[in-house]
Amino acid sequence: MALSGTPRPGQAVRADLEEVFRAAYARVVGVAARVLGSRDEAEDVAQEVFLTFGRSSVPATEAPGWLSVAAAHTALNHLRSGRRRASREESAGGPDTVCPDVADAVVTLDERRRVRAALARLPRKQAVALVLRHSGLSYAEVAAALDLSPGSVGTTVRRAESALREELNRHASSD
Amino acid sequence: MRHPTEGTLRRLVDEPAGVADTDREHVAGCPVCLSGLAAARDDAALAGAALTAEVAPDVDAGWRRLSQAVDGSRTVTAAAPRRRWRTALRSPVIAAVGVVALLTGAGAAAAADWLPIFRTERIAPVTLTQADLVALPDLSAYGDVKITSKPNVRRAGGASAAAEITGLGVPRVGKLPRGVVGEPAYQVGDRVTAEFTFSAAKAAKTAEAAGRSLPAPPPGLDGSQFRLSAGPGLAAVWLEARGVPAMIVARATAPTAYSSGVPFETARDYLLSLPGLPEDVAAQLRSFTGDGRTLPLPVNAGYLTSSAAEVNGKPATVLTSRDGLLAGVVWADAGVVTAVAGSLSADEVLSVARELR
Numbered sequence: 001m002a003l004s005g006t007p008r009p010g011q012a013v014r015a016d017l018e019e020v021f022r023a024a025y026a027r028v029v030g031v032a033a034r035v036l037g038s039r040d041e042a043e044d045v046a047q048e049v050f051l052t053f054g055r056s057s058v059p060a061t062e063a064p065g066w067l068s069v070a071a072a073h074t075a076l077n078h079l080r081s082g083r084r085r086a087s088r089e090e091s092a093g094g095p096d097t098v099c100p101d102v103a104d105a106v107v108t109l110d111e112r113r114r115v116r117a118a119l120a121r122l123p124r125k126q127a128v129a130l131v132l133r134h135s136g137l138s139y140a141e142v143a144a145a146l147d148l149s150p151g152s153v154g155t156t157v158r159r160a161e162s163a164l165r166e167e168l169n170r171h172a173s174s175d
Numbered sequence: 176m177r178h179p180t181e182g183t184l185r186r187l188v189d190e191p192a193g194v195a196d197t198d199r200e201h202v203a204g205c206p207v208c209l210s211g212l213a214a215a216r217d218d219a220a221l222a223g224a225a226l227t228a229e230v231a232p233d234v235d236a237g238w239r240r241l242s243q244a245v246d247g248s249r250t251v252t253a254a255a256p257r258r259r260w261r262t263a264l265r266s267p268v269i270a271a272v273g274v275v276a277l278l279t280g281a282g283a284a285a286a287a288d289w290l291p292i293f294r295t296e297r298i299a300p301v302t303l304t305q306a307d308l309v310a311l312p313d314l315s316a317y318g319d320v321k322i323t324s325k326p327n328v329r330r331a332g333g334a335s336a337a338a339e340i341t342g343l344g345v346p347r348v349g350k351l352p353r354g355v356v357g358e359p360a361y362q363v364g365d366r367v368t369a370e371f372t373f374s375a376a377k378a379a380k381t382a383e384a385a386g387r388s389l390p391a392p393p394p395g396l397d398g399s400q401f402r403l404s405a406g407p408g409l410a411a412v413w414l415e416a417r418g419v420p421a422m423i424v425a426r427a428t429a430p431t432a433y434s435s436g437v438p439f440e441t442a443r444d445y446l447l448s449l450p451g452l453p454e455d456v457a458a459q460l461r462s463f464t465g466d467g468r469t470l471p472l473p474v475n476a477g478y479l480t481s482s483a484a485e486v487n488g489k490p491a492t493v494l495t496s497r498d499g500l501l502a503g504v505v506w507a508d509a510g511v512v513t514a515v516a517g518s519l520s521a522d523e524v525l526s527v528a529r530e531l532r
Contacts, residue, residue, distance in 0.1 A: 153182070
C-alpha cells in the first residue's frame with residue numbers, strides 16, 4: 001500500500017498502522033457492530049476509528065484497548081447523533097419484498113432498533129463497558145480501557161445489563 | 176460475612192477465576208446470593224443475545240479503503256453520512272403505508288345497492304399497540320371473508336407505465352432530500368376487493384371462546400355484507416446502493432367500504448362493542464365522524480407517534496418513529512391517498528409532500 005509514499009504535511013500517518021489494522025480490524029468492527037447491529041455501518045465506524053488512530057501517537061501496546069473504546073464511543077455517537085440511523089439489516093430485501101411481508105420482518109428489525117435505542121439511553125460508561133465485555137474483552141482489559149478497577153467493571157456491566165433488560169421489557173410489554 | 180457485591184456476582188457469571196475464594200464459597204451456600212447470581216446470569220444472557228454481532232469483515236478490503244482515505248483528499252468521515260442513509264422498507268412507517276395501500280380502494284365499484292360507509296376524505300390515526308394487533312381477531316371470526324380480487328403487486332417499467340397501469344397521476348418530487356439520490360423504481364398494485372358477510376352465529380362462538388357473551392346484533396346486521404375495495408396504487412421507491420429504500424412516495428385510490436344496508440354508525444358501534452377491541456381504541460374509533468369519510472389508520476404506539484399537519488390545505492397525518500429514525504406523512508385529496516415516507520425527518524417528508532407535483 002502506498003501510505004508511506006504520500007506523506008502529507010501535518011498529517012503524518014504512523015508507520016505501524018497497517019500492522020495494527022490487520023490485527024485489530026475484525027475486533028473493532030465487531031465492537032461497533034454490537035452497538036449498531038449492522039456490518040456496513042460498523043465498517044464505517046471502524047474506518048473513522050483507524051483514521052484517527054493513524055494520526056495519533058497512542059502507544060502500540062495500548063492500541064487494542066484504545067481502538068475498542070474508540071469504536072464503542074464512535075458507534076454510540078452514531079446512535080445518538082442523528083435520527084436517520086435507520087436499519088440496514090444484512091437481509092434487507094430488494095424492491096420486490098415491499099408489500100408481501102411487511103409485517104414479518106418488522107419484529108426482528110424492531111428488536112435491533114430497540115437494542116440500539118436502549119444503548120443510546122444508557123449512561124455512556126455503562127454502555128461502553130457492556131459492549132466491550134460482550135465483545136470479548138476481559139474484566140482487566142475493560143478496566144484498563146475505562147480507567148476502572150476490575151471490581152467496578154462487574155458492577156458497571158451488571159447495572160448496564162439490568163437497565164438493558166428493563167428497557168427491552170418495558171418496550172415489549174408496552175406494545 | 177457480608178454478601179458480595181452485584182459486580183462480584185456478575186463476574187462469577189463469566190470470569191469466576193477473577194473472584195476471591197471466600198466470595199465464591201459464600202455465594203455457593205447463600206440463597207440470597209444464588210438468586211442474585213441467577214438474575215445476573217439471565218441478564219447477561221439476554222444482553223449477550225441482544226448484542227450478538229456476527230461479522231467477518233474483509234480485512235483486505237477494509238485496508239484498501241483506509242489507505243485511500245489516508246491517501247486521497249476525500250476522508251472516510253465525509254463519505255459516511257451518505258452511507259448511513261439507509262432504511263429497510265419493511266419498517267413501521269412503511270408498514271403503516273402498507274396498511275394504507277392495503278385499504279386503498281377504488282370508487283368505481285359501487286353497485287347501486289351498496290351504500291358507501293367509508294369514503295376516505297380524511298385520515299386519522301388510531302393508536303393500536305402491537306399486542307392489540309396480534310390480539311385483534313381476524314374478521315373471519317365474525318363472518319365470512321372472501322377476497323374477490325388480489326393486488327398482484329409488481330414492478331412497473333417506469334413512471335409512465337405505472338400511471339398507465341393504475342390510472343393514477345404519478346407524483347413527481349420537486350427536490351430530493353439530502354441523501355436520497357437517483358431515479359426511483361416503480362411498483363404497482365391492482366385493485367383488491369373483499370366481501371365480508373357478518374355472521375351472528377360465528378361471532379357468538381368467538382365471543383364464547385373468549386369467555387364473553389356476544390352483544391345482541393342490531394336488526395339487519397346478521398347476514399349483512401360489507402364490501403371493501405383496495406387499489407390500484409403505485410409507489411416510487413428510491414433505493415440506496417445496497418437495495419434498501421431511502422424514500423417512498425406512494426399514491427393510491429382512496430379506500431372505500433360499502434354496506435348492503437346497515438348504516439355506518441350502526442355497524443361501527445356494534446363492531447366496537449365486540450369482545451377483543453381495547454377500550455381506548457374503541458373510544459378513539461367512536462370519535463370518528465358519522466359520515467364515514469375518515470379512514471382510521473392504525474398506528475403502533477410502540478413504534479410511532481402521530482401528529483396533525485397540513486399538505487397543501489389538506490389535513491395530513493404525520494407519523495414519526497419514536498427513535499426519530501423514520502417519518503411518514505399520509506393525506507387524502509379528492510379520493511386519492513398519497514404517502515411520503517422514509518428514513519427522513521418529519522420536516523423532510525412534509526417538505527417533499529408539499530412540493531409534489
